[in-house]
Amino acid sequence: MSKGYGGRSPLETHRFKVYILKCNDGKYYVGKTNNLDDRLNRHSSGEVSFTSTRLPIDLVTYIAFDDEWKAAQMEKYLKSGSGRAFAKRHLH
Secondary structure, three states: OOOOOOOOOHHHHOOEEEEEEEEOOOOEEEEEEOOHHHHHHHHHOOOOHHHHOOOOEEEEEEEEEOOHHHHHHHHHHHOOHHHHHHHHHHOO
């Protein structure tokens, strides 16, 4: 392990994830979490209202951040018109 990460790997330092899911009906879902595995399990088990009727879901991509504010800003951007267009061109 490299110095400067407090004994954690570089990926572990990025606590917040902004993620994009593709639903069975072709719609996309953008969310933010600090525990991606748990959040994906909640989506897959039908606990999230938007995706519960659109199962199964696939994880398209996620972006990791060490700053929650920056993650929230990215989530907000990806939910905007220009952010959806960006994601369609570059992330889907």
